[in-house]
Amino acid sequence: MTLIMVVDDDQDLAEMLGIVLTSSGFDVDMVSRGDEALEIFRNNPPDLVLLDVMLPGIDGIEVCRLIRKESMVPIVMLSAKGETQDVVRGLEAGADDYMQKPFRDKAELIARIRTRLRRTNSDVTGLLSIGDITIDVTAHEVRRGAALIQLTRLEFDLLVALAKDPGRVFTRDALLSEVWGYRQTTDTRLVNVHVQRLRSKVEHDADRPEIIMTVRGVGYKAGGAA
Amino acid sequence: MNRLRRSLKHSLATRVILSTLLLSLTVVSLTGSALYSRLADGILATSLNSSLAEARYTFFNAEYQVLASQSMTIEARKQALAEFVVRTSTQGINEERREVIFVKSPGAPTTANSYEMSSNVIKNSSIPKNLRAQIKKDAKLHYAYGPAKYNEGESIDSLFVGRRIIIPTGGRYEIYIIFSLKNQTATVDLISNSLLITGVALIFLIGLITWLVVRQVVRPVREAARIANQFTQGDFTQRMKVVSTDEMATLAISYNEMALSIEEQITRLEHLSRVQQRFVSDVTHELRTPLTTLRMASEVIHVQRSSFDPLVARSSELLVAQLDRFERLLEDLLEVSRFDAEVAVLEPVDFDVIGLINRCAADFDMGGSAPTRDIQVEADEECVTINADIRRVERIMRNLLSNALDHAEGKKIVVNVVATDTEVGIGVRDYGSGLDESALTRVFDRFWREDPSRARVRGGTGLGLSIALEDARLHNGELDAWGRPHQGAHFVLTLPRKAGELINSRPIKATPKDFHQEAFYQ
Numbered sequence: 001m002t003l004i005m006v007v008d009d010d011q012d013l014a015e016m017l018g019i020v021l022t023s024s025g026f027d028v029d030m031v032s033r034g035d036e037a038l039e040i041f042r043n044n045p046p047d048l049v050l051l052d053v054m055l056p057g058i059d060g061i062e063v064c065r066l067i068r069k070e071s072m073v074p075i076v077m078l079s080a081k082g083e084t085q086d087v088v089r090g091l092e093a094g095a096d097d098y099m100q101k102p103f104r105d106k107a108e109l110i111a112r113i114r115t116r117l118r119r120t121n122s123d124v125t126g127l128l129s130i131g132d133i134t135i136d137v138t139a140h141e142v143r144r145g146a147a148l149i150q151l152t153r154l155e156f157d158l159l160v161a162l163a164k165d166p167g168r169v170f171t172r173d174a175l176l177s178e179v180w181g182y183r184q185t186t187d188t189r190l191v192n193v194h195v196q197r198l199r200s201k202v203e204h205d206a207d208r209p210e211i212i213m214t215v216r217g218v219g220y221k222a223g224g225a226a
Numbered sequence: 227m228n229r230l231r232r233s234l235k236h237s238l239a240t241r242v243i244l245s246t247l248l249l250s251l252t253v254v255s256l257t258g259s260a261l262y263s264r265l266a267d268g269i270l271a272t273s274l275n276s277s278l279a280e281a282r283y284t285f286f287n288a289e290y291q292v293l294a295s296q297s298m299t300i301e302a303r304k305q306a307l308a309e310f311v312v313r314t315s316t317q318g319i320n321e322e323r324r325e326v327i328f329v330k331s332p333g334a335p336t337t338a339n340s341y342e343m344s345s346n347v348i349k350n351s352s353i354p355k356n357l358r359a360q361i362k363k364d365a366k367l368h369y370a371y372g373p374a375k376y377n378e379g380e381s382i383d384s385l386f387v388g389r390r391i392i393i394p395t396g397g398r399y400e401i402y403i404i405f406s407l408k409n410q411t412a413t414v415d416l417i418s419n420s421l422l423i424t425g426v427a428l429i430f431l432i433g434l435i436t437w438l439v440v441r442q443v444v445r446p447v448r449e450a451a452r453i454a455n456q457f458t459q460g461d462f463t464q465r466m467k468v469v470s471t472d473e474m475a476t477l478a479i480s481y482n483e484m485a486l487s488i489e490e491q492i493t494r495l496e497h498l499s500r501v502q503q504r505f506v507s508d509v510t511h512e513l514r515t516p517l518t519t520l521r522m523a524s525e526v527i528h529v530q531r532s533s534f535d536p537l538v539a540r541s542s543e544l545l546v547a548q549l550d551r552f553e554r555l556l557e558d559l560l561e562v563s564r565f566d567a568e569v570a571v572l573e574p575v576d577f578d579v580i581g582l583i584n585r586c587a588a589d590f591d592m593g594g595s596a597p598t599r600d601i602q603v604e605a606d607e608e609c610v611t612i613n614a615d616i617r618r619v620e621r622i623m624r625n626l627l628s629n630a631l632d633h634a635e636g637k638k639i640v641v642n643v644v645a646t647d648t649e650v651g652i653g654v655r656d657y658g659s660g661l662d663e664s665a666l667t668r669v670f671d672r673f674w675r676e677d678p679s680r681a682r683v684r685g686g687t688g689l690g691l692s693i694a695l696e697d698a699r700l701h702n703g704e705l706d707a708w709g710r711p712h713q714g715a716h717f718v719l720t721l722p723r724k725a726g727e728l729i730n731s732r733p734i735k736a737t738p739k740d741f742h743q744e745a746f747y748q
Contacts, residue, residue, distance in 0.1 A: 014520040020522050039662050080514040102518035102553055172575075187617070188575065217576040 002117060005029045005046035007063065008078065009195040011053050011139045012196055020106045026113075029127065032040050034058040048116055049075045061086075061093045066095030070151045074116035091193035096154040097180060097191075116154070116180030128219070130163040131223045132212040133202055142202070153199045154179065162212060162222040195220060238447070239440045246436040247429060254425045262421055266414045270371075270407070274385065277405045278369065281387035284314055284326075285367065292393055300339050300395055307393075307423040308343060314403070315345030323406035325374065325383065327353065331362060331390065334381045334398040341396040347377035352403055357386055361400055365390050374404050446474040450481065462489040463603055503567040503597055510560040517556065521549050551687070558689035562672065565696045574725035577616045578609045579650060583641055586623045590631060601627065605643035612650050613724045617698040622705070623691035626654040626717050632686060633657040633715060645723070651733030652719040655740075661709025669707050670695045694719075702728050706736035712742070 003061045008014040011032065018028045031037045035057030041049070048121055049067060053060040075091040077098040090098055098114055105111050128135040134143045137160060142149045151159065157179050162170065170178070172188035180190065199206040206215055210223045265710045290312045295303040311326045327344040344350060357370035367389045374384040374564035388402035447468070456464045465485060466478035468633040524545045531539040564570045580603070587601040610621075630639045635658040659671060668674045673688040691705075698705040701721050716738040721728050 006296045010515045012521070013515055016522045019526060023526070080511050101514040102521050106522050189573075 001027045001184055002048070003027045003029060003044070003046040004048050004050060004113065005031060005037075005041060005044075006050045007031045007034070007055065007060065008052040009033065010049070010052075015170065017109075020109065021113075026111050032056075034063050037063045040132065041067055043160070045071065046073065046184050047197055048113060049073060049135075050078060050113075052078045052080075053077055053090060054080065056099075064090060064093040064095050068152075072150065072187065076112060076116060083103075087187075088189055091157065092197070094152070094197075095118055096152060096194075111181060114216050128160065128163040130159070130166065131202075133211055134165075135160060135163055149201055151198070151201060158198055161200070162220065166222045166224075169215045169221045174194075175219065191220075234679050239437070239444045240314065242440045243433060243436050243717055248431055250432045255582065256429055258421045258425045260465050262414075265417050269413055269575055273407070274369070274404070278387060279387050279517050279681045280368070280405075281368065281369075282405045282635070284403055285389055285391070285401060287314070287392060291365075292391065296339055296394055299670045302360040303394070304341060304343075307341060311343055311345050317747070322734040323408065325384075325402075325404040327400075327402040327404070328391075328393075329353070329400050331400050333362070336399050337395065339395055341393050341399060345424075348404065349377060352366075352381075352404075353386055353388070357388060358400070359390050361390060363709065366507075374406070417681045443474075446478075450474075450477065454481070457485055457488075462492060496583055498568075501536065501575055505568070506563040507560065508562065512558055517549070519551060521553070524549055526574075555689075558687045558693060561693050562689055562696075563698075565693075570614045570696070570700055572612050573617070574723055576611055576613050576728075577619075579612050579614075580605050580608065580610050580643055582616065582620055583643065586620060586627055587641065589624075590627050601641065602638060603641045603643070604706070605701070607645060609745070610643060610645045610650055610719060611723075612645075613698075614701055614721055615725070618700065619721070622694040622697050622719055623652070625679040625694040625720065626652075628686060629691060630656040630658075630715070631656050637714075642734060646731065646733050648723055648727065648734050649731060650721050650723055651727050652721075653716055653738070655716045655738050657714040660711045661707070662711045664723050666707055666709055669709075670705070693713060693716075701725065704729060704732075706732070708736040708738065708741075710741070 002025075006014055006017050006018065007033050008030075018030060021028045029040065029044060032039050034055035037051075037055075051060045051064055055063065058066075060077060064077065068072065073096045077095040078101060078137055079086055079090065079098055080101045087098055087100075089182065097112055099109060099112060105136070114203055119124050120175075125156075126136075126137050128137060131208065132144055133149070134135060135141075135145070135156075140156065142151055142156065159176065161175060161178050172191040175191050176182040176188070195212055196206070199209050199212055202211050203209050213221050213223050216220055234244065288310060291306055295306045298306065305365070307328065309617045311328070313547070314324070315326045316322065316324045325345045325348045327348065327350060329342050329344075329350050330340070338353045349598055352373060352375040354370040354372040357368055357372075360368040361372075367387065369385060369387040371383070373381045374386075375381050375450050384407055385405040387402055391399050393399050410645040453464045455464050462485070466480070468475050468478045522543065527542045529545050531542045534542065536548045559568075560711055583603055587603055590601060627639070627641075634656040640653075640655045642655065643649075644653075670692050672692045675688060697707045698719055698721065703721035705717065706718045706720070707715065708718070716736060718732065718734045720729050720732050720734070
């Protein structure tokens with residue numbers, strides 16, 4: 001069974017999330033305080049974390065940063081504040097995706113969770129390369145030379161999406177649909193923040209990217225082979 | 227020239243200095259020329275009297291000589307007259323130069339002997355014509371001023387005094403004594419030069435003094451203007467310095483009191499409005515969490531509705547629908563509170579606006595529950611790329627389309643896109659119930675409904691159009707409305723093609739193109 005850890009201080013919402021997730025076939029671990037989240041996370045590592053931004057103890061963004069330090073588990077932030085700043089802070093702290101309360105419907109929540117839990121594209125296998133980076137899709141490993149680069153599953157998916165189609169320029173919308181599974185959205189901040197994060201891990205110099213190139217006014221593409 | 231004109235228009239100092247200079251130039255030149263003519267006249271008058279006295283004496287002498295020569299031979303008489311000329315005139319060129327001329331009167335009968343003679347080499351022609359005419363008329367002594375010309379080409383300002391004289395065997399002659407005015411001219415020249423130099427210096431000094439004085443007045447005024455300007459730009463801490471007890475200080479004190487009062491008022495209002503906005507924002511945020519729970523709960527119930535009693539099932543449907551509406555209202559309220567707090571920010575990207583419109587139109591067409599409506603998108607170009615906040619433009623389009631669908635009464639809706647190099651115009655035209663004039667003025671008001679008793683078709687929040695207007699204005703764009711009862715409405719969005727720029731024209735006018743034609747044929 002897939003275990004989802006729900007961190008939310010609103011008991012009723014947490015319970016409701018529990019009902020919805022359980023009825024969709026997930027196991028649910030509920031935590032109501034930010035400062036308890038990390039310990040419970042360590043004791044019983046979940047497959048995905050649903051994390052509210054406003055929490056008693058320490059706030060969700062800090063919890064996200066702490067979890068990210070020791071795990072590549074998918075994290076989806078729940079935010080009552082749709083303000084740009086909160087969303088970007090959450091994403092920068094390591095969240096893969098965010099959902100703004102109230103959710104459009106429960107199907108959307110479940111769809112997002114499933115996308116994050118899904119194994120990487122099954123249509124790509126074997127080795128891919130992008131710049132001086134080698135991606136072993138099957139083993140889910142990214143290396144520069146012999147050195148292993150630690151990526152979250154989402155970052156890995158983003159890199160694979162770009163690498164498997166080296167000539168193509170991806171618009172932010174295209175990446176949103178390919179990597180995040182959004183059918184329709186216009187929030188491209190998600191892509192921007194994750195590209196920045198991925199660059200900080202795979203580029204030699206994140207200010208002069210050679211792996212993930214920006215195509216001004218359009219989107220991103222994979223850099224040429226070194 | 228233009229710079230001077232601008233400087234005149236905008237600088238008090240330049241204007242004051244220039245007008246002072248012009249006025250003092252007039253005064254100095256008037257007094258200068260009056261002084262000059264008084265002095266010059268005086269100098270000439272003094273020398274004239276003595277010259278005339280001398281001339282009378284000389285003429286008397288000449289007549290005596292002529293009388294004495296009565297019995298002489300012609301040659302001896304000539305000799306005597308020549309000696310008289312030499313004696314009377316000065317020899318060589320000195321300051322008090324004096325010449326004598328004997329010249330035959332014009333019109334006198336010609337005689338064999340000519341007694342015409344002159345001292346030095348002065349030309350007879352230098353005698354002023356009008357003087358000769360006067361002398362011809364009567365026997366009195368006459369005088370005139372004019373230049374004495376010499377054969378060497380020299381010319382000296384002089385006083386000519388003359389009268390008639392009868393020379394035996396010679397007939398009617400005229401005798402002239404010419405007094406050089408060289409000294410007087412030099413004095414007058416000196417005076418005029420001094421006056422000119424003094425005048426120029428005076429004007430320069432007056433200009434300098436004016437500049438110094440004006441600066442004293444203008445500098446604090448400029449300083450005050452600078453401070454007021456900074457105050458206007460939002461730096462409410464700016465105050466004027468009070469350094470004296472004069473009128474400027476009074477101005478500074480009053481200004482500072484006003485500034486303090488304004489600052490206090492603004493701070494108070496800012497505080498009030500911040501509290502108000504934070505309250506609205508907090509309320510909206512606080513409502514979100516329970517709303518999320520409610521939505522999920524209602525959905526769980528809704529999914530099970532087939533197993534419910536029909537009344538309960540219908541209730542669950544109403545619950546879901548009203549929660550939807552509640553959520554939309556909440557979102558719109560939050561958006562309005564962002565505009566009110568002026569925290570709404572533009573996040574521009576490049577995108578194709580026609581693609582966006584087609585997508586929005588398709589979503590509405592799919593909207594299922596409503597009877598199929600026809601949304602036509604018309605554009606000259608296939609793709610119009612603009613740089614704008616796509617989320618906001620999409621929201622404007624959805625609001626406009628949703629509004630049009632609500633009022634179209636099942637008739638078609640036409641979306642027209644016209645782009646220029648700098649603007650894009652998007653017109654949404656429906657042919658439904660339309661708007662009357664009073665409605666047009668209020669159509670962008672929050673929560674305004676055309677007819678409060680009318681049933682809402684799509685359950686809009688009543689905030690859509692006002693948010694659309696705010697969104698358009700945030701882009702420096704504009705949203706115009708046109709409508710006629712039963713002839714439909716036309717909403718035109720005009721946006722700059724590049725975020726941050728201004729719109730200079732409206733590619734689509736608010737009055738729809740098809741309106742006049744309709745009126746014509748009806």
